[in-house]
Amino acid sequence: MKYLLFIFSLCVLVTNLQATTRQVGKNKEYATVTAAVKAASTGDTVLVFAGLYREKNLVIAKKIVLKGTGYPVLDGEKKYEVISVKTDGVVVEGFRIIHSGVSSIEDMGGIKIYDSRDVVIRNNILEDTFFGIYVQYGKHCIIENNRITAYAQEEQQSGNGIHCWKSDSLQIIGNTISGQRDGIYFEFVTNSVIWRNNSFRNIRYGLHFMFSHNDAYIFNHFTHNGAGVAVMYSHGVKMYSNVFEENWGDAAYGLLLKEISDSYIDGNTFVKNTSGIYMEGASRIHMQKNQFQNNGWGMKIQASCMDIEVTKNNFISNTFDVGTNGSLVLNTFNSNYWDKYDGYDLNKDKVGDVPYRPVSMYSMIVEKNPPAMLLFRSFITTLLDKTEKVLPSLTPEGLKDSRPQMKRLF
Amino acid sequence: MKKIIKYVMADILRNRIVLVYLLFLLVASFSVFSLEDNSSKGLLSLLNIILLIVPLISIIFSTIYVYNSAEFIELLVSQPLKRKSIWISLFIGLAGSLSIAFFIGVGIPVLLYEANMVGFLMIGVGILLSIIFVAIAMLAAVKTRDKAKGIGMAILLWVYFSILFDGLVLFLLFQFADYPLEKAMVGVSALNPIDLSRILILLQLDVSAMMGYTGAIFKDFFGTTTGMLISLLVLLTWVSLPVWLSVRNFNRKDL
Numbered sequence: 286m287k288y289l290l291f292i293f294s295l296c297v298l299v300t301n302l303q304a305t306t307r308q309v310g311k312n313k314e315y316a317t318v319t320a321a322v323k324a325a326s327t328g329d330t331v332l333v334f335a336g337l338y339r340e341k342n343l344v345i346a347k348k349i350v351l352k353g354t355g356y357p358v359l360d361g362e363k364k365y366e367v368i369s370v371k372t373d374g375v376v377v378e379g380f381r382i383i384h385s386g387v388s389s390i391e392d393m394g395g396i397k398i399y400d401s402r403d404v405v406i407r408n409n410i411l412e413d414t415f416f417g418i419y420v421q422y423g424k425h426c427i428i429e430n431n432r433i434t435a436y437a438q439e440e441q442q443s444g445n446g447i448h449c450w451k452s453d454s455l456q457i458i459g460n461t462i463s464g465q466r467d468g469i470y471f472e473f474v475t476n477s478v479i480w481r482n483n484s485f486r487n488i489r490y491g492l493h494f495m496f497s498h499n500d501a502y503i504f505n506h507f508t509h510n511g512a513g514v515a516v517m518y519s520h521g522v523k524m525y526s527n528v529f530e531e532n533w534g535d536a537a538y539g540l541l542l543k544e545i546s547d548s549y550i551d552g553n554t555f556v557k558n559t560s561g562i563y564m565e566g567a568s569r570i571h572m573q574k575n576q577f578q579n580n581g582w583g584m585k586i587q588a589s590c591m592d593i594e595v596t597k598n599n600f601i602s603n604t605f606d607v608g609t610n611g612s613l614v615l616n617t618f619n620s621n622y623w624d625k626y627d628g629y630d631l632n633k634d635k636v637g638d639v640p641y642r643p644v645s646m647y648s649m650i651v652e653k654n655p656p657a658m659l660l661f662r663s664f665i666t667t668l669l670d671k672t673e674k675v676l677p678s679l680t681p682e683g684l685k686d687s688r689p690q691m692k693r694l695f
Numbered sequence: 696m697k698k699i700i701k702y703v704m705a706d707i708l709r710n711r712i713v714l715v716y717l718l719f720l721l722v723a724s725f726s727v728f729s730l731e732d733n734s735s736k737g738l739l740s741l742l743n744i745i746l747l748i749v750p751l752i753s754i755i756f757s758t759i760y761v762y763n764s765a766e767f768i769e770l771l772v773s774q775p776l777k778r779k780s781i782w783i784s785l786f787i788g789l790a791g792s793l794s795i796a797f798f799i800g801v802g803i804p805v806l807l808y809e810a811n812m813v814g815f816l817m818i819g820v821g822i823l824l825s826i827i828f829v830a831i832a833m834l835a836a837v838k839t840r841d842k843a844k845g846i847g848m849a850i851l852l853w854v855y856f857s858i859l860f861d862g863l864v865l866f867l868l869f870q871f872a873d874y875p876l877e878k879a880m881v882g883v884s885a886l887n888p889i890d891l892s893r894i895l896i897l898l899q900l901d902v903s904a905m906m907g908y909t910g911a912i913f914k915d916f917f918g919t920t921t922g923m924l925i926s927l928l929v930l931l932t933w934v935s936l937p938v939w940l941s942v943r944n945f946n947r948k949d950l
Contacts, residue, residue, distance in 0.1 A: 656877050661894075663746075663893060664743075664747060
């Protein structure tokens with residue numbers, strides 16, 4: 286009897302779960318995706334075969350799986366938002382979405398998620414979309430392995446690659462984004478993770494954080510972005526093992542921190558940026574095991590920062606290791622490796638016996654008077670730097686590493 | 696004229712100072728490249744040698760040489776030779792031998808370790824600097840009859856170009872800090888061949904630091920082909936102007 290009941294309940298479950306697959310394509314059940322979506326009921330799969338579909342604005346208000354095989358093209362004809370997801374648990378997978386509408390009133394996306402949770406957007410190719418993937422009031426959504434390419438020329442005329450607004454617990458994984466305004470944009474997004482993305486050649490920032498607390502971004506690669514990566518007005522941000530590379534220009538930074546607190550910056554690599562990190566109004570930040578190499582300025586810490594702990598980082602071949610704009614220093618530097626350190630180590634404990642002052646006189650002069658760059662590496666500036674090292678007057682007295690490492694750390 | 700150049704060069708080689716100079720450059724360049732762990736850092740150290748030592752040796756050696764060959768010059772003037780060709784041959788002999796010494800001493804190590812755009816630029820700039828300071832030395836030597844005064848003037852000129860000028864620029868920058876001086880600075884750099892050479896090389900070397908606003912302006916000018924050509928032209932003016940002035944002076948000089 287018990288056994289029978291189990292079988293019976295299993296049967297009920299199966300019939301309940303029974304979902305049909307509706308095929309869309311030439312000589313298939315449905316000719317357009319809209320028709321198939323209209324006919325589908327909750328739990329169905331709409332399978333779209335390769336071809337060009339002009340569906341205007343495709344609204345998905347049922348919990349279905351929308352799947353493309355062979356990358357069917359959804360064309361927004363430069364007028365429409367291509368896919369609008371308006372309910373929970375929708376999966377959009379395997380499409381090539383091109384030419385979304387551009388509007389300065391509405392934020393049109395290639396794929397836009399409205400007030401939904403558990404939505405999965407996976408393996409899509411988006412080309413020439415205004416906003417690529419737009420998440421608005423999303424929760425627990427996964428955006429994975431999408432390739433977003435745009436050809437934006439101006440900041441005002443372009444949207445962001447992955448734009449998330451007032452969302453929570455998102456996972457942004459393995460996406461490739463280029464040519465947008467910001468690669469990934471977070472505003473009022475909490476408890477989310479950005480992992481293994483590649484964001485390059487965007488007009489403004491590779492990644493842009495605003496008022497987004499307790500998020501983590503890990504193993505991402507940001508190269509050749511107009512102004513690098515900006516993290517602003519947030520707290521509890523974890524930045525681990527990212528690579529910031531070749532962000533060049535006067536207002537370009539590998540990483541720009543503005544009004545950030547209680548955050549961690551560990552194991553990142555900063556290579557060939559005008560400034561590796563630029564900090565303003567940041568507080569209580571732990572920076573460990575980062576690599577700063579071939580930057581113009583390894584790090585610029587404005588005097589408005591406090592309680593920043595810089596420990597065990599490598600500073601190699603930077604033109605200036607650290608720059609600052611005032612004499613107030615409320616931050617600590619400890620146990621870093623500086624390739625410009627010329628002190629000695631008598632007791633052989635691999636820690637230099639004289640403290641290292643990473644701010645050079647000339648970097649202070651340039652900070653105050655940028656045209657002085659003309660005298661870069663001239664004899665007179667070397668002379669000034671040497672005298673300043675013996676008798677610090679212009680450079681902040683407290684900015685020093687008392688335990689400089691003799692050997693490169695990693 | 697060829698004969699005089701040949702004679703001057705042979706004479707310079709015979710007194711061995713140029714050979715010692717060559718050896719010094721060779722040892723310095725090789726040690727710089729083998730001591731530093733990456734060779735672009737080696738180039739930077741070498742840049743300091745080029746910007747300080749090369750002008751110093753060129754200007755002082757040439758001044759002393761011109762004074763010491765006063766009798767030889769008097770002998771030549773008594774022959775049926777144009778004064779202009781005597782002076783120019785003296786210049787070519789001096790500039791040629793110092794440039795060859797520089798090319799062997801610095802050029803060969805650079806070509807071995809860093810045979811790229813920066814390397815070539817460095818060799819070119821070094822040779823030009825040698826020639827420029829020979830020209831300036833000859834102008835200084837022809838202007839003053841007194842040997843001690845002439846050599847003193849040569850040393851002062853070197854101090855001016857390598858140190859004082861930059862100090863002056865720094866002073867002016869702070870005095871006029873409220874004005875947009877970036878573009879003017881490009882013009883100011885043309886007033887000192889050492890500064891001009893330094894900026895030309897640094898724009899190829901320290902790319903990231905020079906990408907700031909000021910750097911961008913320099914890059915816009917010096918980084919382009921036209922900018923490079925103009926800088927080359929300015930450097931050549933630094934050769935031809937002193938030579939022309941000294942020839943004029945020598946022509947009128949009562950020996």
